[in-house]
């Protein structure tokens with residue numbers, strides 16, 4: 495399964511490489527932002543973000559996540575076409591380095607706000623307890 499075409503970029507950041515240790519301090523002793531960064535891939539394909547879930551304000555969900563991502567200089571948000579596991583719509587993938595965490599069934603305000611809070615903190619490290627029920631491992635498609 496390939497990642498679908500990214501259709502929208504709502505936040506970009508200088509990607510210059512600065513070597514730092516795990517505290518974000520470089521060789522000159524200057525504290526810099528950590529090198530890690532996360533991307534939120536918000537599915538807006540055939541099922542996610544559509545009338546399949548008529549009681550959900552899908553635009554508000556994207557806006558909530560967009561605002562949260564903008565609070566952290568190393569996170570980005572993209573909307574994508576279908577990511578594959580439509581039965582779990584709405585799907586968001588949080589990609590950090592080589593790690594991809596899949597979240598599905600993000601249809602409620604509370605789950606969106608939990609993801610937004612995590613995103614505003616960089617969306618790295620442990621998944622917040624509020625989001626754990628929504629995390630899943632996608633089946634291989636082929």
Ligand code: FES
Pocket residue numbers: 537538539540541542575576577578579580581583584585
């Ligand atoms: S439309 Fe979102 S996974 Fe298919």
